[in-house]
Amino acid sequence: MCGIVGLYLKKKTLHNKLGFYLSGMLDNMSSRGPDSAGFAIYNNKESKKNYKYSLCLNKTLSRGFEQDIKKNFKDITVKNISDHIVVCTSATPKKFISYIQRNFSEISLVGYGRSIEIFKQVGNPKEIVKKFKLEKFSGSHAIGHTRMATESAITVDGSHPYSTGEDECLVHNGSLSNHNNLRRQLIKQGKNFDSLNDTEVAAGYISQKLSENKSMKKTLTECLTDLDGFYTFIAGTNKGFAVLRDEIACKPAVIAENNDYVAVASEFQAMAHLPYVNKSNIYEPKPGVVYTWGK
């Protein structure tokens, strides 16, 4: 199963409600994925010079870690929520990520970029949303996932969204059957993978194509030939997000669009609480067709 959700707000005045709306969407998708949940929020509020690194502390104590990085990096701000830390700094990914990997092996990098913040945890989506105080987040768009684990263990590493490139992320409902082969090919091309999960491979594949300067639309169209299996994807960048269903289209998706927002979810009940949703244009994305929204 698994539940996926996405929300793109067209009006700036609504940006402060992003977290509030998304938390309801994830909560309503608990029935499709009670094992773990995660979400990615895109927010351009911070200075464009800086990077944001979303880190899961696992068992590392936050105080020692904070003191250490503040000593070693300049102009650093830290936001600590539950077992996650978002570090905002001008340090480049190459420098910062390798420092973390060298000195704090237990800490995992969940994602990084100039606008993305990612949080994921094992457990019931309703509680996870509360722990991360999702309601208080603001931003332009967000993507979320509730997981019913099928092909890899119930761990933070196995939870979505997967981020394999700057400001990129992917959530997935379905399963891929050629991910092992594809992983080997991508590793040869220089990609790194942290888990044995199929979705991480799809995310890596998409990142690889985007890094070759292909558009999101072209990249997802190429998924139709290179990925084997069942999927409904929501792929996010700092500009917006895109939706793709495989051509057999066993995995559901519904879209509601109006002047204020675009909402995507596995089931309509995920968006039943959104304002004026009943008056929106509601439709199912067609199999094998890429839909994109954003700047």
Place this chain on the structure above:
Amino acid sequence: MGKIEDLDFKKNSLRKINNFLQNINYKNNKRDFILKNPKGLHAICAGLTENISVNIKGHVGYYCGGMNQKAHITINGNAGTGLGENMMSGLIHVKGNTSQSTGATAHGGTIIVDGDASSRCGISMKGIDIIIKGSVGHMSGFMAQSGTLLICGDAGEALGDSIYETVIYLAGKPKSLGVDCIEKKMNKKDIKKIEDLLKTGKIKNLKVNNFKKFGSQRKLYNFNIDNISDY
């Protein structure tokens, strides 16, 4: 006519409302119900067995009206996967669109969809009449066994794949026909059936001669020695 009773999903649980509708006491003479705030919940009005009328004000989730017998259900909105799955009799009228597998395995009664139905509409249907005023998605009528599927719009890929004895009437064009599905000649019985269905669906912009008939070529019914290498 009995008096109309309102049931609200904001005030009552799905299970409570379904339980109530499944166990109607005829003595108090209530036969008309309005369901408010369905919020896309699953299995609304599943397993109804009596001749009652239910009007749902909003969008419903999966398997709405599943296993229905006798009841008349109207949905003022869209419906999710498996609308009227394994329905036996009665009527379901959807004013919006439906998701995949509409009327799957249904034995009898009628489903009317004012909008479009997505993929696998009428999959394995076993005697129901399905009227779609819009178009249907891919693999519609897959392994459909009996009953009638009338489509006023177009059909997606592989219409009627591996079909048995269901008859498909299509006004638009199929993107492609499935294995063993062919166009067939209309006879008097077909004309009468289409007229009846157009009347049931209150369809006035189309006439019998707008439709083409599709059904089984019956080549998959028996083992063919030429195909031995495929096994």
